[in-house]
Amino acid sequence: MSALVVGIGNRLRGDDAVGPEVAARVAQLGLPDVDVVEQDEPLTLIDLMADHDVVVVVDATGPRGHPGSVQVCQVGSGRLRRDAPALGSHGLGVAETVELARALGRLPQRLTLVGLEARSFSPGASMSAPVRDRLDDAVRAVVDALAVVDR
Amino acid sequence: MTHQGRELMVGTLARVEGEGAMRVVVRDGQVSDVQLRIYEPPRFFEAFLRGRSYTEPPDLTSRICGICPVAYEMSACQAIEAACGVTIPEQIRLMRRLLYCGEWIESHTLHVYLLHAPDFLGYPGAIEMAKDHRDLVERGLRLKKAGNALMTLVGGRAVHPVNVRVGGFYRFPTRSELGALRPQLARALDDALATVSMAAGFEFPELDQDYEYVALRTDHDYPIETGTFVTSSGRTFGVDAFDTWVTEEQVPHSHALHAHLRDTGPYVVGPLARYSLNHDLLPPTARQAADAAGLGPTCRNPFRSIVVRAVEIVAACEEALRIIDGWSDGGAPSVPVPARAGTGHGATEAPRGVLYHRYELAADGTVLDARIVPPTSQNQAGIEHDLRDFVQARLDLDTEELTRQCEQAIRNYDPCISCATHFLDLTVEEA
Numbered sequence: 001m002s003a004l005v006v007g008i009g010n011r012l013r014g015d016d017a018v019g020p021e022v023a024a025r026v027a028q029l030g031l032p033d034v035d036v037v038e039q040d041e042p043l044t045l046i047d048l049m050a051d052h053d054v055v056v057v058v059d060a061t062g063p064r065g066h067p068g069s070v071q072v073c074q075v076g077s078g079r080l081r082r083d084a085p086a087l088g089s090h091g092l093g094v095a096e097t098v099e100l101a102r103a104l105g106r107l108p109q110r111l112t113l114v115g116l117e118a119r120s121f122s123p124g125a126s127m128s129a130p131v132r133d134r135l136d137d138a139v140r141a142v143v144d145a146l147a148v149v150d151r
Numbered sequence: 152m153t154h155q156g157r158e159l160m161v162g163t164l165a166r167v168e169g170e171g172a173m174r175v176v177v178r179d180g181q182v183s184d185v186q187l188r189i190y191e192p193p194r195f196f197e198a199f200l201r202g203r204s205y206t207e208p209p210d211l212t213s214r215i216c217g218i219c220p221v222a223y224e225m226s227a228c229q230a231i232e233a234a235c236g237v238t239i240p241e242q243i244r245l246m247r248r249l250l251y252c253g254e255w256i257e258s259h260t261l262h263v264y265l266l267h268a269p270d271f272l273g274y275p276g277a278i279e280m281a282k283d284h285r286d287l288v289e290r291g292l293r294l295k296k297a298g299n300a301l302m303t304l305v306g307g308r309a310v311h312p313v314n315v316r317v318g319g320f321y322r323f324p325t326r327s328e329l330g331a332l333r334p335q336l337a338r339a340l341d342d343a344l345a346t347v348s349m350a351a352g353f354e355f356p357e358l359d360q361d362y363e364y365v366a367l368r369t370d371h372d373y374p375i376e377t378g379t380f381v382t383s384s385g386r387t388f389g390v391d392a393f394d395t396w397v398t399e400e401q402v403p404h405s406h407a408l409h410a411h412l413r414d415t416g417p418y419v420v421g422p423l424a425r426y427s428l429n430h431d432l433l434p435p436t437a438r439q440a441a442d443a444a445g446l447g448p449t450c451r452n453p454f455r456s457i458v459v460r461a462v463e464i465v466a467a468c469e470e471a472l473r474i475i476d477g478w479s480d481g482g483a484p485s486v487p488v489p490a491r492a493g494t495g496h497g498a499t500e501a502p503r504g505v506l507y508h509r510y511e512l513a514a515d516g517t518v519l520d521a522r523i524v525p526p527t528s529q530n531q532a533g534i535e536h537d538l539r540d541f542v543q544a545r546l547d548l549d550t551e552e553l554t555r556q557c558e559q560a561i562r563n564y565d566p567c568i569s570c571a572t573h574f575l576d577l578t579v580e581e582a
Contacts (some may be wrong), residue, residue, distance in 0.1 A: 012211075046292060100278050100281055103285075125198070
């Protein structure tokens, strides 16, 4: 079985860099049979997911007063709300893309969303300290999601 | 609630790129105020570019928007090459046009199928629409994927192409690599024609607006990667005169600047402007499709922009096939661009309309000053004008339905809020 990790976000918009940064750290681990990509347009997930059985998507979630908190959401039969983890700051968000894939019968066998709550998406800002400090927790959540299945 | 005095406030504008806010105030049965509030970050990217090397703006500005990175790269390259006094050869221009066709296909298809069609087919969004119209959504995704494939081959990556440089490309794809895309693009052309037929069959609210249209125009091709400015009242000016023709003014309700054309006032850029000022330059299949859709040589109903976008997808597929079929290997993928002191201007037709860049360079190529004017900020005044007329004619609707229709009216412009801003709320208040 092939696995894919997608980091969603924009490195030039503060904590929106979470997805790409976590993806880059996962890539450095050199896990066998795991493809890693960075994207800032969630809709591309539809095509990316089609080629993989196990997919983990990492994105910043909107600020809710707990910057740096990590959420893991196993996509099952329940519909994701638009403000579910991995909303980010994008037009057609990750949650909507997942639901679109579901409506089209294109969900992978196993899909996990890992969200790291942002403090700010200010253009040009670096990642905020509480978010940066939890990046490795998000990396571990991604690795755990990959390890749950026997690939 | 009475319909004579109310204020429509919508906090989250769905299905626009980014987030936004709208506020419409009705007093004594008259629309008294319309504000599309766009919260633009401080002109961060312009400041961010100062002090950088002249080779960096194409890549850095491409990260402003995940939907139209090529537009930013192309306007930046053009402006920097102009500042350095370099003219690129025809083959590089054609490859840039080909890359840009990929972005038009991808961006227009995303908007037509997933953001705008649900309005016309009566669904709250693409997910609900996909359950009843799976084939339609699959066609849209297939078409978008063709644009993606073109951007990946020519640009090096689908989002934020890495193959683009000042002076051209790091590498040209070969004729054989381009030929391998041909079947996918031929299918995309068929899908694009089906898209025009679909869009032409929608019902459109009556709204004819007497805007000043502004677009690029060339003497040879439908404008994409180059051109000079033309307007619907017959004015013409070069890209290097944009600064003297267009002024941007701060308005109290927005951090984005409102653009005004000299001696005219607000104006509109984008597919309707491009089409109406360049109908005679559409490639033949696109022109036939436009005629069959009943568009005529100009289009002044913003709700019909979905048909014009579909026609432009046809044009982009047709142009891509033409460039691929005529491609010969062997040309240099880039030309040297030695740094020199000077100011350069660049303007290209992003999917949403004219995107202008200006750079002032020091002799060693350091960027001293940068100015970026994205299409959405140029259209903001036009969108507000539409909303004013649109709401006034529909005050008998209840607030929920009127708000829904206002959102649709805003989506006519496919506003790319992340280019002009980061956050936007759409608000409808009772007064």
